[in-house]
Amino acid sequence: xxxxxxxxxxxxxxxxxxxxxxxxxxxxxxxxxxxxxxxxxxxxxxxxxxxxxxxxxxxxxxxxxxxxxxxxxxxxxxxxxxxxxxxxxxxxxxxxxxxxxxxxxxxxxxxxxxxxxxxxxxxxxxxxxxxxxxxxxxxxxxxxxxxxxxxxxxxxxxxxxxxxxxxxxxxxxxxxxxxxxxxx
Amino acid sequence: xxxxxxxxxxxxxxxxxxxxxxxxxxxxxxxxxxxxxxxxxxxxxxxxxxxxxxxxxxxxxxxxxxxxxxxxxxxxxxxxxxxxxxxxxxxxxxxxxxxxxxxxxxxxxxxxxxxxxxxxxxxxxxxxxxxxxxxxxxxxxxxxxxxxxxxxxxxxxxxxxxxxxxxxxxxxxxxxxxxxxxxx
DNA sequence: ACCTGAACACCGTTCAAGT
DNA sequence: ACCTGAACACCGTTCAAGT
Numbered sequence: 001x002x003x004x005x006x007x008x009x010x011x012x013x014x015x016x017x018x019x020x021x022x023x024x025x026x027x028x029x030x031x032x033x034x035x036x037x038x039x040x041x042x043x044x045x046x047x048x049x050x051x052x053x054x055x056x057x058x059x060x061x062x063x064x065x066x067x068x069x070x071x072x073x074x075x076x077x078x079x080x081x082x083x084x085x086x087x088x089x090x091x092x093x094x095x096x097x098x099x100x101x102x103x104x105x106x107x108x109x110x111x112x113x114x115x116x117x118x119x120x121x122x123x124x125x126x127x128x129x130x131x132x133x134x135x136x137x138x139x140x141x142x143x144x145x146x147x148x149x150x151x152x153x154x155x156x157x158x159x160x161x162x163x164x165x166x167x168x169x170x171x172x173x174x175x176x177x178x179x180x181x182x183x184x
Numbered sequence: 185x186x187x188x189x190x191x192x193x194x195x196x197x198x199x200x201x202x203x204x205x206x207x208x209x210x211x212x213x214x215x216x217x218x219x220x221x222x223x224x225x226x227x228x229x230x231x232x233x234x235x236x237x238x239x240x241x242x243x244x245x246x247x248x249x250x251x252x253x254x255x256x257x258x259x260x261x262x263x264x265x266x267x268x269x270x271x272x273x274x275x276x277x278x279x280x281x282x283x284x285x286x287x288x289x290x291x292x293x294x295x296x297x298x299x300x301x302x303x304x305x306x307x308x309x310x311x312x313x314x315x316x317x318x319x320x321x322x323x324x325x326x327x328x329x330x331x332x333x334x335x336x337x338x339x340x341x342x343x344x345x346x347x348x349x350x351x352x353x354x355x356x357x358x359x360x361x362x363x364x365x366x367x368x
Numbered sequence: 369a370c371c372t373g374a375a376c377a378c379c380g381t382t383c384a385a386g387t
Numbered sequence: 388a389c390c391t392g393a394a395c396a397c398c399g400t401t402c403a404a405g406t
Contacts, residue, residue, distance in 0.1 A: 002369045003406065024293060030399060042400075043371050051399065102291030105343050107283060109208060116347045127348075140350040141358035145333065148359065152336025153328070159289050163300045164311075166324040174325035175332065178366040186388045187387065214380060226381075227390050235380065 007037040009047045009057075017058045021099050025108075028055065052111040055103070059114040062100040067122035069093050074125050079132040080180045086126055087150050087176045094154040102158055105151055123147050133183045142183050149175060191221040193231045193241075201242045205283050209292075212239065236295040239287070243298040246284040251306035253277050258309050263316040264364045270310055271334050271360045278338040286342055289335055307331050317367045326367050333359060 015036045019028045030051055034041040048054045073089040074082050094101040104114065104122075127143040134142045153172060156162055162171070199220045203212045214235055218225040232238045257273040258266050278285040288298065288306075311327040318326045337356060340346055346355070 003371070005370065024291070026293065029397090031397090039370090040372060041398095042373085042402085045400075046370060099291060105340055105345055106290050107208070107286030107339075107343060109210065113343065116344060119345050120348055138358065140348060141355045142362075144337070144346060144350075144355040145359040145362060148336035148340055149329065149333040150336070151340060152332035152334070155291075155339070156289055156332055156335060159291060159297065160300060161289055161303050162328060164304055164324060166328075171325045171328040174322065175329040178326075178329060178363075182362045182366045187390070189389065213378090215378090223389090224391060225379095226383085226392085229381075230389060 005046070006039050006043070007047065011037050012044060012047055012054065013057050013061055016054050017061060017100060020055075020058060020103070021097060024099050025055070025103065028058075030054075050111075052109060055108075055112045056114055058100065059103050059112070060118050062097060063104055063114055063118045063122040065097075066090075066093050066101070066104070067118075067124065070122070070125040074129060079129050080184055082129045083126075083133070083146065083180055083183075084176050086129060087146070087172070090126075090150045091154050091157075091172060094158060098158050102155065105155070126150075130183065146179055146183075149179060189230070190223050190227070191231065195221050196228060196231055196238065197241050197245055200238050201245060201284060204239075204242060204287070205281060208283050209239070209287065212242075214238075234295075236293060239292075239296045240298055242284065243287050243296070244302050246281060247288055247298055247302045247306040249281075250274075250277050250285070250288070251302075251308065254306070254309040258313060263313050264368055266313045267310075267317070267330065267364055267367075268360050270313060271330070271356070274310075274334045275338050275341075275356060278342060282342050286339065289339070310334075314367065330363055330367075333363060 012033060016028050016033050019032055019036070028051070030041045030044055033054070034044050044054075048057070069089050070086055070093075073085040075085070076082070103112075104119070123143075126147050127139065130143040130146060131139040153175060157168060162168060196217060200212055200217050203216055203220070212235070214225045214228055217238070218228055228238075232241070253273050254270055254277075257269040259269070260266070287296075288303070307327075310331050311323070314327040314330060315323040337359060341352060346352060
C-alpha cells in the first residue's frame with residue numbers, strides 16, 4: 001500500500017545546509033538530517049543517493065544563490081563600479097555563509113564536488129563585467145585574476161589566515177582598487 | 185618494565201602526510217597510520233593527542249616546507265623578478281602537493297587548523313619582497329593582494345574550477361604581470 | 369511507495385591488563 | 388613505558404519486512 005513521503009528533497013537539502021552552516025561539514029550526518037525532517041536515516045536514501053550526493057546538492061544550492069546575488073550587483077552603467085560592487089557582494093556572501101561558502105572551492109572528494117557548470121554560472125557576472133573593461137583576448141585571463149583574488153581573500157579571511165594586524169577592510173579596498181586600475 | 189617505542193612522532197607525521205597525499209583527508213585514518221608504522225591504533229595516542237592534532241601537525245609540516253621553498257626563490261636583486269619567481273614556486277608547490285596544500289587554508293575544524301604563526305612565516309617571503317616594491321604604509325595590503333591572488337588561483341585550479349577553456353599558464357602569467365605592474 | 373529496525377563494516381578513542 | 392585487545396559510542400549504508 002503506497003504511503004506518502006514524509007519529507008522532500010528540497011527539505012532535506014535545506015536542512016542539510018542549515019546543519020553545515022551551524023556545525024561545519026562534520027555536523028552534517030544522515031542521522032541528524034533524518035531526525036530534523038522527521039524520518040529515520042535509511043529513509044533518506046529514497047530521496048538522495050548518498051551523503052556525498054547530498055553535500056553536492058547543498059554546495060550547488062549555495063553556488064546558485066551566490067550567482068543570483070552577484071547578478072543583482074551588476075548595474076551595467078559603469079564596469080569599474082560594477083566590479084567593486086561585485087567584489088563587495090562576493091565577500092559579504094562568503095562572510096554570511098562561511099561554512100557553506102568554504103565548501104564551494106574546497107579540496108573535497110570528487111563525488112561531493114559541485115558541477116563545474118554551476119560554478120561557472122555563479123561567477124559569470126564577474127566575467128561579463130570584466131569583458132566590458134579589457135580587450136576580448138584578455139577577458140578570460142582578467143576575469144580569472146579578479147575571481148582568484150576575491151576567492152583567495154575571503155577564504156583566507158574566513159580561516160583567520162590574516163592576523164598580522166592591519167585593517168582587513170583597507171586590504172580589501174586596496175586590492176579591488178588596484179585591480180580595477182590594472183584592468184581599466 | 186619499560187619497552188622502547190616502536191615508532192616516533194616524526195614517523196607518524198610523515199606517514200600521515202603520505203596517506204593524505206595519496207587518499208585525501210578521508211584517507212587518513214588512525215588505523216591506517218598505525219598499521220603503516222607497525223603498531224595498533226591505540227598506541228598512536230602515546231605520541232599524538234588525537235586525529236585532529238595529527239592533522240594539525242601535518243599541515244604545519246607542509247606550511248614549513250612551503251616557507252622554505254619560497255625563501256629559496258628570493259634572490260634579492262630585483263623585487264619584481266622575485267615576485268614572479270615566488271608566485272611560480274607557490275603554484276608549483278601546490279601542484280606537487282595538492283591534497284596537503286589544499287588543507288592549509290581550508291575550512292576545517294578549529295582543532296585541526298595550523299598555528300597562525302606558521303602560516304605567516306610561510307608567506308613571509310612574499311611580504312618581504314612586496315615591502316621592497318611599495319610604500320611602507322601599503323606593504324601589508326599589497327602583500328595580501330598578491331597572497332590572496334596566488335592562493336585563490338592555485339586552489340581554484342586544484343579543484344578544477346577553471347574550465348571555461350583557455351590556457352591556465354597564460355592566465356597565471358597575465359595575473360602575476362598585472363600585479364607586478366600594479367605594485368611597481 | 370515509503371518507512372522502519374536490525375545488521376554490517378567501518379570509524380576515533382578509552383582503558384585495564386600485559387610485558 | 389609503551390603496546391595490546393576489548394569495548395564504547397558513533398558513523399554511512401543495505402535490506403528484508405512492515406504498512
